[in-house]
Amino acid sequence: MEKIKCIVVDDEPLAISLLENYISKVPFLELVFSTENPIEALEYVQKNESDLIFLDIQMPELTGINFMKILGDKKKYILTTAYSEYALEGYEHHVIDYLLKPVPFERFYKSALKAQERFMMSENKEDTHFFVKSSGQQYRINFKDILYVESIRDYINIKIAEQEYIVLDTLKSMEQQLPRMSFIRIHKSFIVNLHQINNVAGKKVTLISGNEIPVGESYRMNLLTRIK
Known part of the structure; x- marks a missing residue:
């Protein structure tokens, strides 16, 4: 399997830096884009290849939930937030996992493994x-x-x-x-x-x-x- 192409969308620069660092440590993940602006992320997704979006739910310009509603089922997501009450709503979409900030690396890595398993299952079930x-x-x-x-x-x-x-x-x-x-x-x-x-x-x-x-x-x- 190829590396999973990842995007990070979060309005907090420190949160972006942390996830970028974590992604660089996982051999089967590849960071292709990161931004504090969800609108920029939507534009990037429309024009470039990507697989997995690490998405903050609370963002001023566009919430993570609305971001997913716009893209529909085109991508898979790992949600990040400081507020656990958003978890259930997020799981209505193509969400692989849910990370509560601050995110320790061990918890991040478990999410990455879930993502790898999900993508491998999708490939095995691929239509001919x-x-x-x-x-x-x-x-x-x-x-x-x-x-x-x-x-x-x-x-x-x-x-x-x-x-x-x-x-x-x-x-x-x-x-x-x-x-x-x-x-x-x-x-x-x-x-x-x-x-x-x-x-x-x-x-x-x-x-x-x-x-x-x-x-x-x-x-x-x-x-x-x-x-x-």
Whole structure:
């Protein structure tokens, strides 16, 4: 399993520093973003990959509960707060655990292990296929058969070996449906299947099929990290 990409959202700088330090000590966790501003966190989540959010409940701009309501079930959470009465409401959402401040490392590590177990269970239960509507018909597509997905204005093109499906959807929506362990966004207009990559050279990826896909500069480092 890859490292769990973590975000820390807390309006207290000292709390952020503590969680950043704790995350750095756990080999299977990776901090990708931290902020005192929940609005900034929402913007980051919409544009970047992440898995787990360490979320403070009491924040002036936007409470943690409302933060989760906005994102829905797109992410998993570990809640942090100084007030235990919020725990039950928080568990209505995709909350893995609940940490009461001040958080000792031993308690944090137990939460991290819970998160690791939850993500491993999700991967083991991962679907192998999905259905799309194209040209008025429903088609079954196996994830493993997808070469790449391309954004074309208000549509996406799902390309498999000798077939393509033009679907009314967005690349962002498709990115959330595809298994993160197997697919990666490499350009503002392209998602590719990691298992289909033959080589990466310069600003392009060549797939086993021979298709060449451009690599956006802002996506290149993440791509190189994933293929390693």
